[in-house]
Amino acid sequence: AQSVTQLGSHVSVSEGALVLLRCNYSSSVPPYLFWYVQYPNQGLQLLLKYTSAATLVKGINGFEAEFKKSETSFHLTKPSAHMSDAAEYFCAVTRSGSARQLTFGSGTQLTVLP
Amino acid sequence: GAVVSQHPSWVICKSGTSVKIECRSLDFQATTMFWYRQFPKQSLMLMATSNEGSKATYEQGVEKDKFLINHASLTLSTLTVTSAHPEDSSFYICSAGQGDQPQHFGDGTRLSIL
Numbered sequence: 001a002q003s004v005t006q007l008g009s010h011v012s013v014s015e016g017a018l019v020l021l022r023c024n025y026s027s028s029v030p031p032y033l034f035w036y037v038q039y040p041n042q043g044l045q046l047l048l049k050y051t052s053a054a055t056l057v058k059g060i061n062g063f064e065a066e067f068k069k070s071e072t073s074f075h076l077t078k079p080s081a082h083m084s085d086a087a088e089y090f091c092a093v094t095r096s097g098s099a100r101q102l103t104f105g106s107g108t109q110l111t112v113l114p
Numbered sequence: 115g116a117v118v119s120q121h122p123s124w125v126i127c128k129s130g131t132s133v134k135i136e137c138r139s140l141d142f143q144a145t146t147m148f149w150y151r152q153f154p155k156q157s158l159m160l161m162a163t164s165n166e167g168s169k170a171t172y173e174q175g176v177e178k179d180k181f182l183i184n185h186a187s188l189t190l191s192t193l194t195v196t197s198a199h200p201e202d203s204s205f206y207i208c209s210a211g212q213g214d215q216p217q218h219f220g221d222g223t224r225l226s227i228l
Contacts, residue, residue, distance in 0.1 A: 034216060043120070043207050043219035044158075090157060100146060100211045104157045 002027040004074075004091045006105035014113045019063075019078040021108045023091030026072065032094040033074045034102065035065055037087045044090065050074060061085070086112045117141055118210045120220025128228055129200060135193045135223045137208030143188035144210035148217060149181070152205040164191050198227045 007022040025031055032051050036044040048059025055067040065076045074091060091105040117140040127133055137147055146165050150158040162183050164170040170183035180202075182194040191210075195202050203226050209217035 036219075041123075041205075041222065041224065043118070043221045044209075045219070046216050049216055100214065100217060101148070101160065101163060102217065103160075106157045 002029075002031060002093045002103055004033075004093045004103065004105040006089075006091050006108050008108055009106065010109045010111065012111040012113060013081045015083055016080050019076070019081045019085065019110065021076040021089050021091075021110065023065075023074045023076065023105060024072050025074060025091075025093050027093060033065075033067065034092040035059065035063070035074075035076050036090045036092060036104075038090065038107075039087050047076070047089075081110075081112045083112050083114065086110055118144075118208065118218045118220040120208050120223055122223060123221060124224045124226075126226045126228065127198065130197055133195045133198055133225060135195075135206055135208070135225075137191045137193070137210065137220050139189045139210040139212075139218070142210075142212050144191075144212055145188065146211045147185055147191035148209045148211070149183060149191075149193050150207045150209070152207060152222075154205075158207060161193075195225065198225070200227045203227045 003026045005024045034049045035047040038044050047063050048057045050057050050067045058064045063078045089108045092102040119138045121136045149161045151161050152158045160173050161176045162170045162172045164183050164185040166185050166188050172178050185191040205222050205224050207222040209219045211217045
């Protein structure tokens with residue numbers, strides 16, 4: 001079975017500060033990992049994905065994530081937070097045996113303070 | 115980019131009625147569609163996986179007779195909540211996938227049962 005754990009259900013940063021959202025995964029096979037963002041009353045938008053190529057993955061809106069097998073982590077970062085980054089962020093992993101069935105983490109609500 | 119349209123975005127109905135939610139992939143053929151349920155402040159829970167032309171695969175604990183899924187074409191899947199009750203009130207999100215590409219999500223349907 002595969003799972004992801006997102007540490008910190010709420011993260012607050014000041015505008016312009018570094019954003020770090022944590023995600024650790026558990027998988028018995030090489031995982032595919034994803035970060036999604038959800039704005040209120042909307043679906044999910046893909047930020048970036050890791051599919052066993054480069055360990056440092058760059059996504060949209062200035063976000064990036066690094067796959068660290070030794071730490072079983074896939075943390076999401078952005079050098080400088082913008083007010084528009086305030087949203088819910090979900091880390092997800094593919095379920096064993098399927099490249100597309102996703103198991104989501106519990107989510108992290110990012111607040112950006114002016 | 116790929117677009118998934120979900121309709122309606124918000125529905126309120128009386129207890130005992132049935133509600134149909136549509137999920138359409140607008141610019142690609144979706145071989146697989148997924149239906150999720152999301153409670154307030156919580157993550158997405160996969161309800162079922164739907165492949166075009168075949169019966170949906172439901173997750174454990176999801177009532178097949180309560181949540182009817184039809185995937186009659188490569189661009190349309192529907193979720194019908196039958197004899198809806200207040201406990202069925204939730205945010206329902208569909209996603210569509212093609213091959214091993216990442217899923218694209220609809221904007222969700224907020225269902226309120228009075």
